[in-house]
Amino acid sequence: MITLKTKQRIVAKAIKKQKESAGSHSPSILALANQFPNVKIKVDACFLSNPYASKLFFKCLQQDFKKQNKFQDLIQYYPSQNAIIAQLVAKHLDISPQNIFLGNGAIEVIQAVIHNFVRKKIIVNIPTFSSYYEFAKEHIKVVYHQLDKQNNFTLDIEKYLKFVKQERPDTVVIINPNNPDGSYLKFQDMAYLIKQLKDVDNVIVDESFIHFAREKDERIKSTLKLINEFDNLIVIKSMSKDFGIAGIRAGYGVMSTAKVNHLLKNGYLWNLSGLAEYFFRTYIQDDFQKMYEKARVKYIDITQTFNNKLSKIDGLNVYPSQGNFVLVELTEGSTAFDCFNKLLLKHGIYTRNCSDKIGLEGEFLRIASRTKKENKKIIKSVKDLLSA
Amino acid sequence: MITLKTKQRIVAKAIKKQKESAGSHSPSILALANQFPNVKIKVDACFLSNPYASKLFFKCLQQDFKKQNKFQDLIQYYPSQNAIIAQLVAKHLDISPQNIFLGNGAIEVIQAVIHNFVRKKIIVNIPTFSSYYEFAKEHIKVVYHQLDKQNNFTLDIEKYLKFVKQERPDTVVIINPNNPDGSYLKFQDMAYLIKQLKDVDNVIVDESFIHFAREKDERIKSTLKLINEFDNLIVIKSMSKDFGIAGIRAGYGVMSTAKVNHLLKNGYLWNLSGLAEYFFRTYIQDDFQKMYEKARVKYIDITQTFNNKLSKIDGLNVYPSQGNFVLVELTEGSTAFDCFNKLLLKHGIYTRNCSDKIGLEGEFLRIASRTKKENKKIIKSVKDLLSA
Structure with missing residues (x-):
């Protein structure tokens, strides 16, 4: 059993208070460091990003910004408008530019979609990423569909389709791999599911973690090209996770031309910053893609080893995950609160205490995979904690 | 009379086409340079920013970013949430944090306000910044109130109040100083006007250029503190103009707590980037403010000299302006199209051809004030053009 010392318990309570004031999302380690300078964080295993891709992108940026005025120009001048950058990214994704809407982070795409296209009723699988229900306006009915713990939180397709048929929502959300558990539906299952959902007005598929999933080979199994077949499909993608660039705010949504036009008709003029435009222009380069692909596969290998250990x-x-994180349940009687704080205060490891996640019965932490070295430290600390 | 040579006319037409594809806003000089590498721009007098403040901010940033990992951290980690940064900025502005909403550029604040609070009818003074009518949703009636050229486009307060009483809109917009003409209402007049508009649900005052206006002394005459008296007031502020940081996307709106809460209730979670957060954290420092104030006053002096010349x-x-630009009307029979292109293609000076501005009858260019040296070049070129 993990127990906190009196001193640790006092700090733990103060940290909990800060977390509560941040809403359903964890404070960043910068915010934590500001308020608790004595808490020394060694590994940020709350933050979901590929550290190797992050390093790669920053290296490219540093190289580029050596060019005189490059960085200053990005700060000084207006970035390109949404539709201009969309043309470049669409070409890279091999879809029509009329099907892509670029966002100031995926969260802006989620907000735009939930505010503009959900009419009356939305089904959200739980546990989930909270914004999908928090952003729903007052008149929207949010219906929760509980993912089955016994089934490792994997969506039971036939049961789900029956539920949808019963509830008749205008919108459904499927996160694949799902956050916070990492459960994953293979491309063939997703394609079948999307086909069966053809009568739902908006089928939102959030693929923010799909770059970390692996089927038979390394290829990314995105459903985004199904937009050519299914007009009701909306694929949402964060770039923060793959590339470790949460501070830049970059994401996109793939959706019908009518939906893109609806959004761009009266808004979203310069919603990408100069740095976000720079990111997308770098991202679509063949050279960068080749280097990124190596960093991606390397990180998947490291993550799978981490999960196994x-x-x-x-x-x-430990629930099976195809994300870059694992959901772990404490089975020896400790609370997630104690475990989270002990890991942080004794070992300097910052994880995600999932106590506030609706649809999770039990004591859960979400632990992100980091670098090989950091993962070793996490494993060692967790072992140390549970054998104490 | 300004006339284009055949070769110039061909390029001019191609540039016009690019402009049209960019909607109501001019392409940035980066976009222009991409498409027309042969057009050498020496002075960007289309772009409305204080180049001295821009230089100052970039210098501070370069100094700061020498610290190890500072820049990488801003890129890598999530920025603070809207309400956290609002607290800092509100303290600097000496208003309540509950009255401030931070935006991914002022344009996001404009979009949020127009989409969420305008119910049926909005009055917009023309000529104006086009987003105020372009962002209005389909069911909104936009009523134009023509500013009188004979009155130098200055708002005639009593006539305007009569017009508002007649039309009974739920929302009005006043840009002060106005864009594109720079006409200005003094603080006392604005305070009177806002008081008289107490029955209008939303009184939007866009002060994006107020840092360039001068009354008896140098103090900035913002109406933002009137928020404590008038619940219907919405003051919108871009930071791109004062600080030359259009690429960072930073702005804010000051409005009632109910309105701020309405916006933050289901959205705008991480709408500022790490770099925008860094900008605001720099902006509120006393040291920075002192240096900025010098750059601001210096630039106003230079701008007023420029206008006089x-x-x-x-x-x-030349219409009287308290912005960092002037609206000039060609009175010798040349067209704005020919003058704009001749200035660009012969002298490398990029201005704003105002032919697409509704509410402007005649041949108008808007010319921005730049550095002392650049302004000299603009004056020389315009003289050269008109005496040819």
């Missing part, structure tokens, strides 16, 4: 630790139930 | 050139009618 974690799952062998006694006192933990 | 321009107004003495024959063939031009």
Whole structure:
């Protein structure tokens, strides 16, 4: 059993208070460091990003910004308008530019879609990323569909379709791989599911973690090209996770031309910053893609090793994940609160305490995979904690 | 009379086409340079920013970013949430944090306000910044109130109040100083006007250029503190103009707590980037403010000298401006199209051809004030053009 010392408990309570004031999202380690300078964070295993891709992008940026005035120009001048950058990214994704809407982070795309296209009723699978229900306006009915813990939180397609048929929502949301558990539906299953949902007005598929999933080979199994077949499909993609660039705010949504036009008709003029435009212009370069692909596959390997090692630790139930994180359940009687704080205050490891996630019964932490070295430290600390 | 050579006319037509594809806004000089590498721009007098403040901010940033990992952290990690940064900025502005909404550029604030609070009818003074009518949703009636050229486009308060009483809109917009003409209402007049408009649900005052206006002394005459008296007031502020940071996307709106809460209730979670957060954190520092104030006053002096010199050139009618730009009317029979292109193609000076501005009858260019040296070049070129 993990127990906190009196001193640790006092700090733990103060941290909890800060977390609560940040809403359903964890404070960044910068915010944490500001308020608790004595808490030394060694590994940020709350933050979901590929550190190798992050390093690669920053290296490219530093190289580029050596050119005189490059950075100053990006700061000084207006960035290109949404539709201009969309043309470049669409070409890279091999879809029509009329099907892409670029966002100031995926969160802006989520907000735009939920505010503009959901009419009356939305089905959200839980546990989930909270913005999908928090952003729903007052007159919208949010219906929760509980993912089955016994089924490792994997969506049971036939049961789900029956539920949808019963509830008759205008919008459904499927996050694949799902956050916070990492459960994953293969491309063939997703394609079948989307086909069966043809009578739902908006089928939102959030693929923010799809770059970390692996089927038979390394290819990314996005459903975004199904937009050519299914007009009701909306694929949402964050770039913060793959590339570790949460501070830049870059994401996109793939959706019908009518929906893109609806959004761009009266808004979203310069919603990408100069740095976000620079990111997308770098991202679509063949040279960068080649280097990125290596960083991606390397990180998947490291992440799968990490998951395997974690799952062998006694006192933990580790749910199978195809994200770059794992949901772990404490099975030896400790609370998530105590475990989260002990990991932070004793070992300097910042994880995500999932106690506030609706649809999660039990004591859960979400732990992100980081670099090989950091993952080793996480494993060692968790072992140390649970064997104490 | 300004006339284009055949070769110039061909390029001019191609540039016009690019402009048209960019909607109501001019392409940035970067976009122009991309498409027309042969057009050498020496002075960007289309872009409305204080180049001295821009230089100052970039210098501070370069100094700061020498610190190890500072820039990388801003790129990598999530920025603070809207309400956290609002607290800092509100303290600097000496208003309540509950009255401030930070935007991904002022344009996001304009979009949020127009989409969320305008119910049926909005009055917009013309000529104006086009987004105020372009962002209005389909069911909104936009009523134009023509500013009188004979009155130098200055709002005639009593006539305007009569017009508002007649039309009974739920929303009015006043840009002060106005864009594109720079006409200005003094603080006392604005305070009177806002008081008289107490029955209008939303009184939007866009003060994006107020840092360039001068009354008896140098103090900035913002109406933002009137928020404590008038619940219907919405003051919108771009930071791109004062600080030359259009690429960062930073602005804010001051409005009632109910309105701020309405916006933050289901959206705008991380709408500022790491760099925008960095800008605001720099902006509120006393040291920075002191240096900025010098750059601001210096630039106002330079701008007023520029306006005076321009107004003495024959063939031009220069409207009095308290913005960092002047609206000039060609009075010797040339078209704005020919003058704009000749200035660009012969002299490398990029201005704003106002032919697409509704509410402007005649041949108008808007010319921005730049550095002292650049302004000299503009004056020389305009003289050269009109005496040819």
